[in-house]
Amino acid sequence: MTIAATECLLRMYDERYGLEDYQGGVPRWCTGCGDNAILAAVQRLCRDENLRPEKMVFVSGIGCSSRFPHYMKSYGFHGIHGRALPIAEGIKMVRPDLHVFVNTGDGDCCSIGAAHWIHAIRYNMNMTVMLHDNQIYGLTKMQASPTSPKGLKSNTTPRGAYLDGLQPLTVTLGVQNVSFVAQAVDWIPELLYDILSAAFHHKGFSFVRILQRCPEWLPNLFDPWMKDPQRLLLLHGEGGLRISPALSKAYQNQQQHDPSDLNRARELASVIDPIPVGILYRNTDVPCYEDLRRTGQPRSHDFIKAGLEAEFDKFTVWPQESGSRTTAA
Amino acid sequence: MNDVALAKSLSSKVLQPRSSGRAKTLTTLNEHVVEVISDSGEGAQRCGQSLGAIAAKMGNGVWTVEIIPAEIRPPARSVAGASGNCIRLGAGRVTNGGNETDLVIAFNEQVLLGRVRSGELKPDCIILLESMWRENSDPRIVGSYVATHDELVSAGYRVLEIPMEHECRKLVPDARRGKNMFALGVLCSIYSLDLQLAREQIALTFGKKAASVITSNVRLLEAGHEWAEANLDFKFRIPATPATEPQIVINGNTALALGILASGMEVCAMYPITPATSASHYLSDVFEKVGGVVHQAEDEIGACAFAIGASYAGKCTVTITSGPGYSLKQEAIGLAVMGEIPLVVVNVQRGGPSTGQPTKAEQGDLLSAMFGSHGDAPKVVIAPSTIEDCFYSMITARKIAETFNMVVVVLSDANLATSQQPFPRPRFSESWLAPPFDQSELPAGLKPYQWDQTTGLARRFVPGQPRGMHTLTGLAHDQLSHVAYDPEINHEGIRARSLKLAALQKTLKTPPVFGDDSGDLLVIGWGSTRGAIEEAVESVRAEGHKVSSLHFTIIQPLPAGIKEILQRFTRVMTIEGNWSDDPQDEIIDETNRRYSALAMLLRARYLVDVDCWSEVKGQQIRPNMVRRVLLEKLRQH
Incomplete structure (x- = not known):
């Protein structure tokens, strides 16, 4: 049975997906919320990679950003606060065929889910993780988050946040088996797309911190950086981003950076101002936990039965044949 | 008289080898509870387990209970440090650990004292006590030994001092390693067990070690047997009915792990906790041989979330824990209930609340298993009642979880976890195993929570299935899995999840009454x-x-x-x-x-x-x- 050439072409045509094929419900984020920019970049990425919607799972925790899966037309798992990463790991362990994405916020990832975050880096499972970092709790109405800058006034820190903010990039780069770390800002869509694309193509735990504006609670937080392009430091070069000439005109503060240089990556990660944007670190040699743990052996009934019977044998007391009890050596 | 002098004057009380051939009384018993106790690391557990296995092979009913100190290395000769095994031997089938101990063999008087004080020994218990402490160079040890010995004798126990150290030293330089097999030989003599079976058991136990290790242990066994034959004036016989079917002898935690293998589940996510962990130890050793994975997560919550992710992705998964871990998993369990993700949660109960009694049995988690997690979170709760049940309950749990898309909690406890009992070797059935997960295209228009109005059941959607795209959420949701704040929709979802329990209940048989019906x-x-x-x-x-x-x-x-x-x-x-x-x-x-x-x-x-x-x-x-x-x-x- 052969398929007619035209039908074949038709099928190929059918399997080209457009942006609308990835658009789920209408986002309920506030106007001007940086999450919209991330959603747009991800949908573009899916289209450009022509990903089958049923083969993608977007996993999230709780918070504004964790609504993300609802706005994708794919499989989604809107879980519980802080636990997106272990849920995503479970999915990836049994389904290497699925593209797994994680959307998590600064409270979700760096506070209640911090233990999972540290260990997810170490497991290095193949997934793309977006940290939507707006430095505030939005959904619960403006409480300080672990990444809030010192002095930030919020409903739980009315006299200003007492502590310096946690730096997600330095934390991530400090963990054994880290394999991909990048930083993006929601207000430069072109770079956001390029960085997410590089993260998607990296096999391993790709961690992208995205500085994301919250127009509702902290409308002016990133103004100094948005108004002064010199306060962004664009990282580029071999193995990193290529900056377009148009973008180079606007953002002239640039630096060559080799993403295989972990020490330099750590130095850059600790810079708060200017904000480094680009790929800080990439190591393609770190093994993925799912590859270390899965044998790939098909689990046929006979295979399981043989394994089980072998275990039973270890514990079996066979009936004694009469009179032969003392004959065994 | 100082303590040393006292010890010397008393040492003549130690049994000296008698001429063999002395008449023995042979008593036939219906059952006996015997225990072997030592400091941790002296091998009493191995001795006890071997005794149980030998008796089981002869056809006796057996139930063994581990005696475990709460600390890994309690100080030597401490009252709270008893480590060992309690073995109930019976003429017929034995279904539990029985009553207090009839005969104990103790490697020092302090661990024995611990058992006496917690009321574990029968008033007329026979005590076989290592006598070496009488001649110890430390007068305090001698003093405490003598005092305990005399106290036990005056309390009515039949105390027999046995020179285990002395006898073992004739064969091995370090009697600490090997005294347990000497003790096994003594017990084989006392209970008229087949010495050849004991030799085979030693070969099995030390099978991975050098042949010289087996030879040396067999010699110790034989020495213990000879010593008891020559020096003890009593013997017991517990009639045995050799089994006609193959039996397997395992503890409850091993049975749980084998049940997981047999259920077709392929991922177990766990975090170490007592007394559940030994199930995961065993599973870690064998699961990969059938393509399974034991994932040791970063914490209990991570383990449960990992299991939920794997289940959601198509493979019903199990997470194993005990009390405190169960408490930590509660929120994630609620998510599985809300998302209708099949999940098996094993809780090997221990004493609570809080850290409680990690190594001790309790049935304190029934209500949290049934009603745990906030809001209305209906779950299935199964409680195995025998070692055999531990095996089959995992198969049942997986099936119920996947048929009803529910969380099934399996409540074992520390008692089942470490007790061993023979049961008929299970005969493999393909129906035990999970079918491959569904990757077919879903019918157009089918909703991810298309709840049946009578049973509450809805078809499970698995990622990868075309036309099934939706976002599962822990928020209240409608049949399309859309977040719903509408009061009627919330009601509809809670009703459907509750009805599934009723639907399952319709398939259950009334348990039989043991004894008369009224x-x-x-x-x-x-x-x-x-x-x-x-x-x-x-x-x-x-x-x-x-x-x-x-x-x-x-x-x-x-x-x-x-x-x-x-x-x-x-x-x-x-x-x-x-x-x-x-x-x-x-x-x-x-x-x-x-x-x-x-x-x-x-x-x-x-x-x-x-x-x-x-x-x-x-x-x-x-x-x-x-x-x-x-x-x-x-x-x-």
Whole structure:
């Protein structure tokens, strides 16, 4: 049975997906919320990679950003606060065929889910993780988050946040088996797309911190950086981003950076101002936990039965044949 | 007289080898409870387990209970440091650990003292005590040994000092390694067990080690046997009925792990916790051989979330834990309930609350298993009542979880976890295994939560299935899995999830009554107490009392037909290993008494006056304890 050439072409045509094929419900984020920019970049990425919607799972925790899966037309798992990463790991362990994405916020990832975050880096499972970092709790109405800058006034820190903010990039780069770390800002869509694309193509735990504006609670937080392009430091070069000439005109503060240089990556990660944007670190040699743990052996009934019977044998007391009890050596 | 001089004057009391051929009394017994105790690391557990295995091979009924100190390396010769095994040997089938100990072999007097003080020994228990401490260079040790010895003798125990160290030194330079096999030889002689089977058992136990290790241990075994034959004036015989079918001898945790293998599940996510972890140890060793994975997560919550992710992705997954870990998993369990993700959660219960008694048995988690997680979170609760049940309950749990898209909690406990009992070797059935997960295209228009109006059931969607794209959420949702704040939609979802329990209940059989269908007293239990309760019921029935028992292995949902059973008895009570207020306590009365978990549930559900008796001493509930309770209850009216 052969398929007619035209039908074949038709099928190929059918399997080209457009942006609308990835658009789920209408986002309920506030106007001007940086999450919209991330959603747009991800949908573009899916289209450009022509990903089958049923083969993608977007996993999230709780918070504004964790609504993300609802706005994708794919499989989604809107879980519980802080636990997106272990849920995503479970999915990836049994389904290497699925593209797994994680959307998590600064409270979700760096506070209640911090233990999972540290260990997810170490497991290095193949997934793309977006940290939507707006430095505030939005959904619960403006409480300080672990990444809030010192002095930030919020409903739980009315006299200003007492502590310096946690730096997600330095934390991530400090963990054994880290394999991909990048930083993006929601207000430069072109770079956001390029960085997410590089993260998607990296096999391993790709961690992208995205500085994301919250127009509702902290409308002016990133103004100094948005108004002064010199306060962004664009990282580029071999193995990193290529900056377009148009973008180079606007953002002239640039630096060559080799993403295989972990020490330099750590130095850059600790810079708060200017904000480094680009790929800080990439190591393609770190093994993925799912590859270390899965044998790939098909689990046929006979295979399981043989394994089980072998275990039973270890514990079996066979009936004694009469009179032969003392004959065994 | 100083302590050393005292020791020397007393040392003549130590049994000296007698000329062989001295007449022995041979007593035939129906059963005996024997225990072997030592400091941790001296091998008493191995000795006890071997004894159990040998007796099982001969066809005796066997139940072994581990004696575990709470610390890894308690100080040597400490009262709280007893490590070993308690073995009940019977002529017929043995269903529980039995009553207090009849014969103990102790490697020092301090660990023995611990057992005496916690009431583990029968008043006329035979004590075989290592005598080396009499000649110790430290006068304090000599003093404490002599004092304990004399105290035990005057308390009526039959104390026999045996020179294990002295005899073993003739064969090996370090008697600490090997004394346990000498003890095994002594016990083989006392219980007239087949020495050849014991040699084979040693070969099996040390199979991975060098041949010289096996030879040396066999020589110690034989030495112990010879010594006992020559020096002890008694022997016991417990008639055995050799099995006609192959039996497997394992503990409850190994049975759980084998059940996981047999259920077709392929991922277990866990975090180390006592007493559940030994199941994961064993599973870690064998699961990969059948393509499975044991994932040791970063914490209990991570383990549960990982299991939920794997289940959601198509493979029903299990997470194994004990009390504190179970508490931590509660929020994630609620997510699985809300998302209707099949999930098996094993809780090997220990003493609680908080860190409680990690190595001790308790049945304190029934209510949190049934009602845990906030809001209405209906779950299935299964409680295996035997070692064999531990195996099959995992197969059942996986099937129920995937048929009803529900969370199934399996409540084992520390008693089942470490006890060994032979049961018929399971015959493999393909129906045990999970079918491959569905990757077919879904029918157009089918909703991810298209709840059946009668049963609440909806077809499970698995990622990768075309036309099935939706976002699963822990928020209230409609049939399309869209977040819903509408009061009617919330009601519809909660109703559907609740109805599934009723649908499952319709498929359950009423459990059989043990004893007559009606009478003066019905005793109800659940989980690991079955053997002790039924043995006690049997013994009082033999005296003419109209007592029966009922045992639940599926507790949520409870099968139909229970109320009718309850109503056929004049009095009903539960026996449980959890807390209930004593009605005799000064300020306790009917208005404030807290009942045991199952009693409370039965009272609420059936409006029957169900009394209870319970204990939380961390010890197994013994048949004679239950017997006393039953007789007392019968006297009350």
